[in-house]
Amino acid sequence: MTQKKHRVHFKTYERCFTATEAVDWLHELLQCNQNFGPEVTRSQTIQLLKKFLKNHVIEDVKGRWGREDFEDNSSLYRFPPTSPLKPYPKRPHPKVDPLPFPQWTDEDSVASNIRIPVKPVVMNSEMWYKRHSIAIGEVHTCQLVYRRELTAANIEEIWKSRTLLRLQRIFGLDSMDDVLDTKQMNGKHIMHNVYNVNRQGIVVMDDRAKELPHWLLSAMKCLANWPNCSDMKQPMYLGFERDVFKTIADYYSSLQEPLLTFPLFDVFVNILGLLQKRLVAIEALQVCSLLLPPENRRKLQLLMRMMAKISLNREMPSLCDATGNRALMVQTFSRCVLRSKEEVDLGELLSTKLVNFMMDHCQDILTVPTSYKSSVEAYVAHQRRVQIKYPGADIDSTLHHASIQPQGTTHDYHYQKVSKPLDPVKVALEEIINNTLLSSKEKKKKLKQFQRAHPQVYKERLPTPESEAAILPEKRSLKSQLSFFTLKRPFQSFQRTRSFRM
Numbered sequence: 001m002t003q004k005k006h007r008v009h010f011k012t013y014e015r016c017f018t019a020t021e022a023v024d025w026l027h028e029l030l031q032c033n034q035n036f037g038p039e040v041t042r043s044q045t046i047q048l049l050k051k052f053l054k055n056h057v058i059e060d061v062k063g064r065w066g067r068e069d070f071e072d073n074s075s076l077y078r079f080p081p082t083s084p085l086k087p088y089p090k091r092p093h094p095k096v097d098p099l100p101f102p103q104w105t106d107e108d109s110v111a112s113n114i115r116i117p118v119k120p121v122v123m124n125s126e127m128w129y130k131r132h133s134i135a136i137g138e139v140h141t142c143q144l145v146y147r148r149e150l151t152a153a154n155i156e157e158i159w160k161s162r163t164l165l166r167l168q169r170i171f172g173l174d175s176m177d178d179v180l181d182t183k184q185m186n187g188k189h190i191m192h193n194v195y196n197v198n199r200q201g202i203v204v205m206d207d208r209a210k211e212l213p214h215w216l217l218s219a220m221k222c223l224a225n226w227p228n229c230s231d232m233k234q235p236m237y238l239g240f241e242r243d244v245f246k247t248i249a250d251y252y253s254s255l256q257e258p259l260l261t262f263p264l265f266d267v268f269v270n271i272l273g274l275l276q277k278r279l280v281a282i283e284a285l286q287v288c289s290l291l292l293p294p295e296n297r298r299k300l301q302l303l304m305r306m307m308a309k310i311s312l313n314r315e316m317p318s319l320c321d322a323t324g325n326r327a328l329m330v331q332t333f334s335r336c337v338l339r340s341k342e343e344v345d346l347g348e349l350l351s352t353k354l355v356n357f358m359m360d361h362c363q364d365i366l367t368v369p370t371s372y373k374s375s376v377e378a379y380v381a382h383q384r385r386v387q388i389k390y391p392g393a394d395i396d397s398t399l400h401h402a403s404i405q406p407q408g409t410t411h412d413y414h415y416q417k418v419s420k421p422l423d424p425v426k427v428a429l430e431e432i433i434n435n436t437l438l439s440s441k442e443k444k445k446k447l448k449q450f451q452r453a454h455p456q457v458y459k460e461r462l463p464t465p466e467s468e469a470a471i472l473p474e475k476r477s478l479k480s481q482l483s484f485f486t487l488k489r490p491f492q493s494f495q496r497t498r499s500f501r502m
Contacts, residue, residue, distance in 0.1 A: 001025055006076055013061045016078040022049055022058070023072050037208075046072055056080060150383060156187030158383070162376045163190055163287060170284045171270060174453065179266050185291055192294045194368050201367045203298040210295040212302065216251055219244045220302060224309045226316050245319050252303065252336040258351075259300045260338045264291060268338055269350055275357055285358065285365045287372060297366075303333060304362040311359060330355050425457050433461075433471050440472050 001022065003015040027045040030036045050070045052058050060068055061076040150158075164176050164185070176182055196204050205211050222244055260268050267288050274281040289297060310316055311326035320328045330352055337358075338351035358365055432438075432446050447468070451458040462468050 001079075003078070008076060013076055013078075016061050016076045019049075019071060019073050019075045019077060022077065034204075037214075042072075046070065053077075056082070150380070154383075155380060156191060158187075158380055159190045159194075159376055160185055160187035162379060163290060163372075166372060167267075167284070167287055170274075170280065170287070174455075179270060181263060184263050186293075189293055190290050193290045193292070193297050194373055196294070197368070202301045203294050205294060205298060212299065213251075216248065217302075219248050220306045223248070223316075224306045226310075226313060241317060242319055248306075249332050252299075252333060255336060258335070258337055258339050259292070259296045259303070260289075261292065261296060262341045264288065265338065265340055267291075268354060272350060272353060275353075278361075281357065282361055282364050283369065285361075286367070286369045289366060290368070300337065301366045303337075304358060304366060307333060308359050308362050326359075329359070425454055426461070429454075429457060429461055443472060 001017060002025070003017055006013050006016055006018065023042060023045055026049065027040065027042055030040040030045060030048075031038045049058070053068070053070045057079075058077045059080045061078050160182075164182060168174075168176050171179070173179065193203055196206070198204050223241065226241065268285075271281055271284045271288065274284055289300070292300070307329040310319075311329055313325075316325060319325055323331065334351040334355045335348060337355050339348065340350075429450055432443065432450060435443070438446070447458075447462075462471070
């Protein structure tokens with residue numbers, strides 16, 4: 001709250017504010033806060049300031065306290081010296097001991113303890129070349145290649161391609177095109193689901209129109225925290241919890257599309273085959289749920305947390321006389337989470353199995369995997385890094401073609417040209433080919449495995465049998481370690497001789 005000088009009845013008061021200024025400032029603050037929102041009225045703000053005055057957070061400038069009433073007028077208030085508001089702690093300044101003054105008797109001892117600050121040497125290309133040419137001899141001339149600055153669209157495309165590549169590796173498929181339409185996937189949704197989250201890991205929406213209604217959030221919070229929800233001022237009567245649950249179920253049942261969306265139905269169905277491998281299935285669900293639109297992921301996170309808490313809450317009364325609470329959760333919300341657009345009965349069976357698994361591991365599934373996030377961020381940083389180009393290197397020709405394109409070409413063409421040599425699949429193939437520690441048999445085995453996994457990349461790099469034979473190491477001639485097996489005369493029996501004793 002801004003404090004300034006005010007003058008009332010020929011008297012000046014320092015560091016104070018009027019009641020109207022306090023109401024204006026606090027009202028605007030509450031409306032911008034995500035925990036309150038624009039529904040806060042000015043009268044509610046005045047009631048809050050009355051509580052502040054009653055609890056001595058603020059006081060009248062004349063020191064009166066306890067009997068006055070706060071009103072929206074020009075009365076002056078201030079923060080008292082004994083206010084319960086505590087200031088931020090100040091960081092202590094680091095103590096720097098002064099250098100000892102050298103004496104005539106201990107010159108060496110004092111001089112050895114004094115650290116004289118030295119300005120670091122700025123290494124440019126010319127100085128680097130001089131030092132290394134002296135140390136290791138003459139080096140080849142190199143050139144720094146600065147990559148084109150990545151735009152927001154480039155970064156979104158990287159997140160999309162790396163996510164699909166990770167899913168492809170988890171499922172063990174050659175391509176994700178048979179499972180989903182990759183053109184419909186949006187990299188912007190993935191980045192929003194990764195970065196726009198609160199401390200609990202739940203997605204935060206930028207557009208309030210896409211948020212869940214306030215009454216629905218209150219109802220879900222009431223059931224999730226049952227019976228510790230008395231602070232919500234909800235009317236309590238017999239069967240109250242069943243009415244609240246029915247309200248939540250009616251809202252989710254009225255959704256036009258399931259939370260896992262129709263285009264991603266085949267992807268989540270394929271995860272059912274991985275449920276026996278629990279960790280693999282959890283990782284697949286973690287990555288697949290990042291492909292969802294942010295509003296769907298937020299609704300799924302809140303729903304799954306509520307379902308898990310209700311099913312584990314022993315104090316929760318029965319919400320249905322015919323079935324238990326856990327079975328009721330799965331039966332009510334399974335079609336809201338996943339269903340097929342064509343085959344209704346088949347989709348219901350699959351969704352029931354998937355929802356059961358997601359309820360048991362919702363805390364792990366609906367969080368962003370740390371390894372996935374760090375790997376994509378490292379890849380984006382690598383795309384922005386400067387490269388050193390040597391004449392005759394493989395990257396020389398690729399960058400040369402990218403640099404001689406006319407200015408009228410699109411940005412996507414340049415981006416593909418620069419990032420093409422860094423395809424991880426092609427890099428893995430080059431590592432196998434250039435690995436000199438592998439024997440001919442091991443290298444041939446690894447190449448066959450790579451050919452079965454990525455036939456198109458393998459054919460581009462090794463199109464003919466002659467090119468395959470050229471990269472395999474030659475078999476070394478076996479020289480016998482025991483020369484007496486090559487003697488012409490037959491092997492004689494061992495005899496103890498004098499030479500052996502020596």
